[in-house]
Amino acid sequence: MEILVEVFLPLSLAIIMLSLGIGLTPSDFRRVVERGWAFGIGALCQLILIPLFAYVIVLTFGFTGAIAAGVMLLSFCPGGVTTNVMARLANGDVALSVSLTALISLLSIITVPVLVGWAVTRFMGADVPEFSVTEIAIAMFLITTLPVSIGMLIRYLAPGFADRAEPKLFVLAGVLFVVIVLAAIATNWDLFVANFTALGPALAVLSITTMLAGLTIAGVFGLTWAEQKTVAVEVGLQNGTLGITLAPIIAGVATGIPEIGLPAAIYSVIMYLTGIPIVLWLRSRRRES
Template identity: 40%
Template sequence: MDFAIQVILPAAQAFIMFSLGLGLTLADFGRVFRGGKALLIGIVCQIVLLPIVAFGIVSGFDLPPVLAAGAMLVAFCPGGVSSNVITKLARGDLALAVSLTAVTSLIAFMTVPPLAALAIVHFMGEAAPEFSISNLAVFTFVLTTVPVMTGVLVRHVFAAFSIRVEKFLSNLAVILWLILLVFLFVGNWDLVARTFEMMGPALLLLPFVLMVMGWGAGRLLGVSRTQSKTLSIETSIQNSPLGVALAGAIMGTTAGISELALPSGLYSITMYVVALPAILLFRRIDGAENSQAGMAPASS
């Protein structure tokens, strides 16, 4: 189990981020600087508002300290790779989704470690494990920024090959994470069940509130419905594999998965429980709008 947490899990996370980078081109990074209002809203939602909302929910549910810290840890993580797939299914702005995921992943090594340190000390107090913020930053850099940029480089140099294997590797990355998640859960089922009983409602409420917040921020600040859908999804879908890997790095070698990692693992499930109905709702909204447009009388 220790080998899976300390070696296989970080390797799987790096592979997931490599598959993300393989789907990016240099033009995608150019779009980041031209992204305008929607991209800026997404970054603020992800890096600033999301942790604030998570802190409020975690504090309101009065969770055990280590679980509260673990919930904050996943809230600090960048957007998940699967958010791009969900955005496509919801008929959102895929280019915006890719740009947001790329930006938050590339800067995660600067944003996640100090916030994680603050949350762990705040909630766990004297029971907080000792760890180096700089070492955690290096660990995050190796697991996120390096593989993403490697994927971008491979895409740039071997474009035709990358396009052929991109979808396969992306699907493989998701399957790999699911297998690893099942392995970790089955090996610690009693602990997982107790944890979900304590914090299941909080981990279901969090993605729901985040999804509403992303949508509301987009509509309130005047971006399109399509971009607002993307903001809703990108704000609520987190890179939970990174959260589990970071928890393992913070807690060190333990007998099985640590309690600090469990909120990230469980969020892998609860965020999709909320996201899947949202996809259907977004598609229904599109369908209703298209029907109304088709029924509208032609102007003379």
């Protein structure tokens, strides 16, 4: 079990982020400048809207302690490679989705450690674990920023190899995502069962409301229908894998997934139950509105 927490989980997430990086090109980042308005709306929704909604849900459902901190931890995590797939399924702007996922993932090395420090102090009080914001930042760099950068370097140095490797890495990333979620649930099965009835509805509300809010805000600010759908997906589907991976580092445990990681584990299941129907509904609405 110690190998699972200390080695397999971080390595798996690193491979998932590598699969993101190997598909990136300089044009993805130039697109941020060329379409700064759409990117800015999506980025602000991810950085501000999701934590705000999560905070309201924590207070509304009466969560406290590690569970409350875990919901907030989830809200601080950027979107993952899943959002790129969902954006494509919704007939959204995939290029914008990739740009948002990549840039917010790179920025999270700064935002996540700082916000996690606030959340655990705010909700865990005297039970707050001893952890270092710097340690979390280093972990974020090693399991997100560095793999993305390596993937981009591979794409730059060997584009042919990157083209061949990308679909295989994408499949591997999907398999690893499922393994991580199942492992997180299995290692804390009793806690999972005890908290699912309370956390499940709350996290479903978080996913649905953030998707619809992202869609609405993007529409209010004049984004195209494809861009609106992309912002909805990027805002409504978080990288639960990152939350699961960071939880043991925050809690300082090496055996199993701690309680603070349960919201991310449950959300990783819930988001498909809530997200896919909305994505299919968005796909069916072809008019610009």
